[in-house]
Amino acid sequence: MHAQHPGTNWAGNIAYGARTLFTPRSLDEVADLVAREPRLRVLGSRHSFNGLADTDGVLLSLAALPQEPVALIADDVVRVPAAARHGDVVAELADLGVALQNLASLPHISFAGAVATGTHGSGDGIGTLSSHVEAIDFLGADGELHRIARGDADFEGHVVHLGALGIVVSLDIRVVPAFDVAQTVYEGVTWDAALAEFDALTSLGASVSCFTTWRDVERIDQVWVKSRVPAPAPDLSAFGGRPADGPRHPVPGMDPTPCTRQGGVPGPWYDRLPHFRLGFTPSASAEIQSEYLLDRADLPAAMAALRRMDRRIARLLHVSEIRTMAADDLWLSPAYGRDTVGIHLTWRDDAAAVAALLPDIEAALPASARPHWGKVFSMGAAEVHRRYPRLVEFADLRQSLDPERKFVNDFLAGLGL
Numbered sequence: 001m002h003a004q005h006p007g008t009n010w011a012g013n014i015a016y017g018a019r020t021l022f023t024p025r026s027l028d029e030v031a032d033l034v035a036r037e038p039r040l041r042v043l044g045s046r047h048s049f050n051g052l053a054d055t056d057g058v059l060l061s062l063a064a065l066p067q068e069p070v071a072l073i074a075d076d077v078v079r080v081p082a083a084a085r086h087g088d089v090v091a092e093l094a095d096l097g098v099a100l101q102n103l104a105s106l107p108h109i110s111f112a113g114a115v116a117t118g119t120h121g122s123g124d125g126i127g128t129l130s131s132h133v134e135a136i137d138f139l140g141a142d143g144e145l146h147r148i149a150r151g152d153a154d155f156e157g158h159v160v161h162l163g164a165l166g167i168v169v170s171l172d173i174r175v176v177p178a179f180d181v182a183q184t185v186y187e188g189v190t191w192d193a194a195l196a197e198f199d200a201l202t203s204l205g206a207s208v209s210c211f212t213t214w215r216d217v218e219r220i221d222q223v224w225v226k227s228r229v230p231a232p233a234p235d236l237s238a239f240g241g242r243p244a245d246g247p248r249h250p251v252p253g254m255d256p257t258p259c260t261r262q263g264g265v266p267g268p269w270y271d272r273l274p275h276f277r278l279g280f281t282p283s284a285s286a287e288i289q290s291e292y293l294l295d296r297a298d299l300p301a302a303m304a305a306l307r308r309m310d311r312r313i314a315r316l317l318h319v320s321e322i323r324t325m326a327a328d329d330l331w332l333s334p335a336y337g338r339d340t341v342g343i344h345l346t347w348r349d350d351a352a353a354v355a356a357l358l359p360d361i362e363a364a365l366p367a368s369a370r371p372h373w374g375k376v377f378s379m380g381a382a383e384v385h386r387r388y389p390r391l392v393e394f395a396d397l398r399q400s401l402d403p404e405r406k407f408v409n410d411f412l413a414g415l416g417l
């Protein structure tokens with residue numbers, strides 16, 4: 001079994017403290033590691049920005065496990081290998097004539113890593129990527145393979161699992177018939193119009209993202225609208241918006257080559273739903289990310305609070321993205337129990353300054369703001385528990401599945417798990 005130094009996360013702001021990164025080549029090798037190692041965690045594609053994936057024991061990559069080809073196991077359910085990146089399997093899904101319901105901003109992340117953290121894209125009517133999971137096959141702390149499916153007791157506790165319940169080997173995901181999307185970027189939309197009619201704005205496409213640098217108090221820098229074809233590109237003139245005169249990167253001034261096609265040109269779902277293309281560096285790259293997921297009804301209060309801090313935020317920021325997602329019933333989902341709006345912040349690579357600012361942002365945001373599990377936040381365990389009300393039941397579930405705490409790390413212990 002290959003062993004190497006674990007290195008850093010994608011952003012380079014976390015140097016993993018694990019002793020070794022093993023790359024097992026069979027499930028038996030994985031089971032041997034589970035039996036032998038007192039502490040272990042699985043690494044996905046390393047795109048989280050905090051210590052969630054780390055351990056003081058050993059890390060595992062599942063990238064070399066023999067994989068079954070992606071297959072339809074029902075008319076609208078596919079089975080995917082846990083370690084597969086979204087972008088790795090979209091061609092196979094397209095061959096099957098099906099589509100994932102949504103994607104995050106990038107196709108570079110693994111299915112298991114995305115689901116473990118409640119990762120989401122945008123869309124009033126679309127839940128987080130985790131909410132599309134129908135079943136999970138995982139190797140438990142007892143070394144046995146387990147399967148948990150929708151309808152089973154505590155399924156809703158197993159899906160967004162923070163890597164704490166076992167080693168996920170495959171996921172069954174609900175899919176829809178393949179569809180085409182046209183993406184248009186608008187400029188000039190005013191904050192006042194957008195906030196006065198936010199529901200009208202976000203319902204203009206299947207997926208809508210508002211990008212702001214917080215430098216212009218009057219206008220949103222860019223609004224990205226992804227519409228299912230044959231719906232025409234919407235008219236945003238009532239909001240002050242007009243289509244951009246060329247391709248854009250969400251970070252103003254950056255080369256748009258890494259971005260998916262814009263300008264209203266139709267294309268397959270997997271080539272338009274993410275903002276960034278596989279094979280290119282997504283986002284700004286020298287960066288740290290934070291995100292707070294709020295009750296949608298709290299958006300006006302949240303925006304008013306952040307606008308009062310706009311200069312302090314803008315100094316440290318590449319760009320901020322505001323997205324929506326539908327409510328779900330997964331215990332640790334950021335959208336648990338309420339339609340949700342996410343306020344995302346892509347920071348410049350200045351960890352100390354970001355750490356100094358986050359407590360003020362968290363104090364200013366409404367109390368419904370839940371931190372994204374895979375991004376940087378500062379609030380303590382008591383506050384996280386208040387915002388994720390099922391965390392206490394998740395702690396019991398974790399304890400019952402892993403009483404020897406093999407999959408617990410400092411991040412989880414800090415949350416009282």
Ligand SMILES: Cc1cc2nc3c(=O)[nH]c(=O)nc-3n(C[C@H](O)[C@H](O)[C@H](O)COP(=O)(O)OP(=O)(O)OC[C@H]3O[C@@H](n4cnc5c(N)ncnc54)[C@H](O)[C@@H]3O)c2cc1C
Pocket residue numbers: 010011041042043044045046047048049052053054062082083104105106109110111112113114115116117118119120121162163164166167168169282283289372374375
């Ligand atoms: C440029 C960029 C853009 C992003 N855009 C978005 C976005 O649009 N929306 C959003 O919500 N988030 C976004 N994120 C955050 C990202 O989606 C999450 O951090 C996600 O968890 C990353 O998946 P990963 O495969 O890299 O997982 P990792 O960061 O490697 O791991 C995350 C967690 O999953 C666990 N895990 C991974 N694989 C397994 C497995 N097989 N079994 C058990 N546990 C496992 C790990 O132990 C860890 O706890 C973005 C991040 C970056 C860097």
